[in-house]
Amino acid sequence: MVEQSNLQELKNSLSIxxxxxxxxxxxxxxxKLFPFVTRGTERPKFKRGFEGVLGEFTRNICGNTFEGSLEIEDLIDEISKMVNVNKEDQVYLVQILNMVLQHKNGKIKVFHPHLFQYLSLSDGPEMKGEQEIGKFLADVLIEDSTEFQKIFEKQLSHDLISKLILDKLNGLSQIDIQKKYGSKLPFLSRYFQDDFLFLSKYEDYFKTHYELLVSYYYFIYISQLSLKLAQQSKANFTNNNEVYFTLDWEATSKSRKGYGYGYHLVKDAARNLLIHVNILEHLNTLIGTEDSKVYPELLDKYEALSEEESQSFLQLLKQWIIEYRVHSSLPEIEICSESTYSSLVNLLYSSIEEAYQKPSMQGPRNRYSLSIEEIGKKFFLKTRGSLGYMLNVSQDLFLLLTAVCLKNERKSLNQLFIDLENRGMYFDRYSKEEAVKLLDKLNLLDKKSDSGDAQYVKPIL
Structure with missing residues (x-):
């Protein structure tokens, strides 16, 4: 509801x-649109990969919390004392438990999906950033978690050693998890849910590719949402913007779509991301929403107001722009009495942008957008010499997405590429040719269809 008190609420939230x-x-x-932080120390750098986020994401799905970390040596000691074996065989039991529970570098070996809940957050300030991303992903990607929780339960194991370990694992506590974020790209959330549930049916593949699947959807979601906020009210929130990837093993050049319509688009949109987030914070407060509306939704809400309410809102917005400029020490401006909703939103944008051009504000603005680049550099970007960073697809990622696109069906090549695009991965014709060569090399192509000309791709899993 549009009320004068909304302006006071906004002023209070900005400590005026x-x-x-x-x-x-x-x-x-x-x-509440992104899990990003403006403090550089809290922004995850993913030195341990996506492990910390993955653990928090899984715990959020299951409604659990885990304080501390899994002490593998203590667990092994407890199990070995519990098992009745000859003294001379004790050392072999410890060796087996070690082999099952941890890698050579000491990291937890996830031999069962339940153990994903024991992946710990990073030490230090980055813990907060990882925690927020895990919460964000559980909120925006999962609607009803009931079906997903089953995947991580302590299911019965026929392996005696695994059963011993699972029986002794404890430390998880159930908590009531309140939703904070809402999905603004529900079509991506639905694809994720379908892919996640399909992949979970193949436990061995799931255990090795769960991290890659979740990190990919995180990167695509935040990239696509950034692109759409940059388009403001013109954005289409029902499908992906075209952003082109290149395959890791192919050569590229400036003439390729992966250069002109790839990461440059995302990076350009991200430069002003914090400005858009601030604008949406202000507009949502002034118009009286409770569900984090984006530009097209706010426009629809404004257009649904009565004549009296719409005029009240425009007056409120004018008053706020004037006050914002005063409190941001910006020059006074005159606002036309006949200003429209669109012109006032643009004026608010230019005012916030002007405030963020001050030297003291450049740091937070730049650090906010770095959250996209950090995850990209870890998994989905590759430097291509003078071309700079370009969106990159490893063979493992391509085959993972191909597997979830196909599920248990044989599909035409054209349909496969459409399904990849539905998940945010676009290729130009050169990349498609390279992808076909790989599928052919791996014997995943049926060379001819019933009609004798089209090519089909066989299910991978």
Missing amino acids: KEGKIGLKHTINRKA
Whole structure:
């Protein structure tokens, strides 16, 4: 509901004091869209891969929390004392438990999906950033978690050693998890859910590719949402923007779509991401929403207002722009009495952008968008000499997405590429040719269809 009190609520959230100049840019109250932080120390650098996020994501799905970390040596000691074996055989039991439970580098070996819940967060300030991403992904990608929780239960194991370990694992506590974020790209969320549930039927493959699947959907979701916010009210939130990847093993050049319509698009959109997040925070508060609406949704809400309410909102928005400029120490401007919703939103954008051009504000603005680049550099970007970073697809990622696109069906090549695009992965014709060569090399192509000309791809799993 549009009320004068909405303006006071916004001023309170930005720490504006009566009779004093100044404000604190505050986000994630009325427009909870990204799990990003503006402090560089809290931004995850993914030195341990996506492991910390994956553990938190899994615990959120299951409604659990885990304090501390899994002490493997203590667990092995406890199990070995419990098992009645000859003294001379004790050393072999410990060796077997070690082999089952941990890699040579000491990291947990996930021999059963239940153990994903024991993957710990990083030490230090990055823990907070990983925790927030895990929460974000569980909120935006999973609707009803009931079916997903079953995947991580302590299912019966026919392997005696595995059963011993699972029986002794403890430390998880059930908590009531409140939803914070809502999906703004529900079509991507639905694809993720379908892919996740399909992959979970193949436990061995799931255990080795769960991290890659979740990290890919995280990267695509935040990239696509950034692109759409940059388009403001013109954005289409029902499908992906075209962003082109190149395959890891192919050569590329400036003439390729992967250069002109690839990561450059995402990076350009990300430069102003914090400005858009601030605008949406302000607009959602002023118009009185509770569910983090984005530009097209806010426009629809405005257009649904009565004549009286719409005029009240425009007056409120004008008043806020004037006050914002005062508290941000920006020059005074005159606002036309006949200003439209669109022109006022643009004026708010230029005002916030002007405030963020100050030297003291450049740091938070740049650090906010780095959250996209950090995950990209870890898994989905490759530097291509003078071309800079380009979106990159490893063979493992291509085959993973191909597997979930096909499920248990034989599909035409054309349909496979459409299904990949539905998941945010676009290829130009050169990349498609390279992809076909790989599928052929792996004997995954049926050379001819019933009609004798089209090519089909066989299920992978």
